[in-house]
Amino acid sequence: MSKLLKRLLAAAMSAAMIVGMSAADAGAVCAAEKSYEGDLVVIHTNDIHGHFDTVEGEQIGISAVTSMKNYYESKGADVLLVDAGDFSQGTTLVSYYDGASAILFMNAAGYDAVSLGNHEFDYGFGELQVMAKFAQFPILDANILSKETGEPYFGDNKIFEFGDKKVGVFGLDTAEAQTKASPKNVKDITILDGAELYACAQEQVDELQAAGCDYIICLGHLGVDDESVGRRSVDVAANTTGIDLFIDGHSHTEMDGGVTVGDTLITSTGNYMANIGVVVYDGEKTEASLVSAKDYKGGYDAGVDAFVKAHQDIVNTAYEGLFATTTVDLNGEREPGVRTEETNLGDFAADAYLYAAQQYMGDSVTVDGAIQNGGGVRASIPAGPISMNTLYTVFPFGNTVSVVKVTGAQLLEALEASCCAVPSALGGFPQVSGIEFTINTAVPYAEGAQYPDSTYFAPAAPGSRVTIEKVGGRDFDLEDSYYIAVNNFMADGGDTYYVFTQAEEVIDTGVIDAEGLISYVGSLNGVIGEEYAAPKGNITIK
DSSP states (O other): HHHHHHHHHHHHHHHHHHHHTOOOOOOSSOOOOOOOTTEEEEEEOOOTTOSSSSSSSTTTOOHHHHHHHHHHHTTTTTEEEEEEOOOOOSSHHHHHHTTTHHHHHHHHTTTOEEOOGGGGGEEEEEHHHHHHHOOOSSSTTTEETTTTTTTBBOOOOOEEEEEEEEEEEEEEEOTTTHHSSGGGGGTTTOOOOHHHHHHHHHHOOOOOOOOSSEEEEEEEOOOOOOTTTSHHHHHHHHHHHHOEEEESSSSBBTTOOOOEEEEEEEEBSSSSSEEEEEEEEEEEEEEEEEETTTTOOOOOOOOHHHHHHHHHHHHHHTTOOOEEEESSOOOOIIIIIIIIIIHHHHHHHHHHHHHHHHHHHSSSSSOEEEEEEEEOOOOBOOEEEEEHHHHHHHHHHHHEEEEEEEEEHHHHHHHEEETTTSSSOOOOOOESSEEEEOOTTTTTOEEEEEEETTEEEEETTSSSSSEEETTTEEEETTTTTEEEEEEEHHHHTTTTOGGGGGGGGEEEEEEEHHHHHHHHHTTTTEEEEEGGSSSOOOOOOO
């Protein structure tokens, strides 16, 4: 029996009496007391990232989503509850169960359909298939195709009928999942992108219209970030006709009231259950709004609350104990933060990689430096005690520490590619140890050939934007070889690091990244001190 199934079985036994308590709580929500008889109400979430519990004023939680669905149904509405992806990775509440607990929570809430995000692939394709089997709702991603059959690997669309009203829903996922998940986890699928993505979306609309649908919804984990130009929700809307409502995700963008492109209304909630989206279609017009956790005064479903708590209690027991104490705040924010610049938490993580790798290699090899991709750091850590639960929340992926032997030219290509977006945020941005380099933002990134099975491009002229001064304490040389500690996601070519798949040697230590951090903290006597009060100055941005 797999680790995942054992943990789910334990959780199910603990929560068995609670599941049956999930009776409807149709408490009033933040909406005017009125009838919604015959209206279509679409309640939507995106980028939950495991934040299913309720934190007053910060995250509404899945029990409020359940209550909200019950409320609108009690007011006569035809209700759809949907999600636009990235629900199963981001907190220990879901990562402990390899994402499958997220499916159980969404089952309890009564979701009707979801799209996958890039992070649903983080646990491996086999585990994603397990999650899909647990789901009591369709997973819709028309542009995720089996390489073997050329057909959609999951579902592509579904028609919901309310009396004589037909609502068509289809899903899309970002092609960035090819490298924002570990490439080995997506090797069996093709994700349509660019013009093929637009054609796929239009084909879905045409099929749903031909089936008599009165209203068409796209669940798209695409986002609106600059780095995603050509595959964003706004790009799809501009290059298709017939999508009435586009529920977006991926870029963590709040769109209160939505954004209209052509005849398509695009809306997105932000992230982490800070908001729940509500769209009302009365047969003539569509209105979108966000219900904020800060303002939410509505009901909660006691049974779903208890169900989530039962799982959280198991996780808390598994991760009880203290990881370390930090005397300084550690910056793990997205931007400005680990995806845009050197931070003290990024330095700490890279130092830990270097330490763990050197401990593993012993006297056989000197590890010259280390790189931690900024997207692998998921949250900040305030000064004070750090629990094990916090450690696994900030570093949730369970990556292993690897060592790649690369030439100076390959290292330069890796750094140039990973800094392509600076000063804009990019998950591949390198937090480093033992490496000193400069980024000249006055020089635009010149794209060379597109990396295979990737949305990123190799640098046309490595060294034009990034200059490496030192590696391992010695002057950088293009012809030298260097041993660099990374995580296995990067060694497999994740994010912008395709060049590491061409390394002369790749050594997977088998040391889980969090275990490497624990080992490194032990060498610091359990205290992250003033040496991390500020970034160390490994990276100069000008």
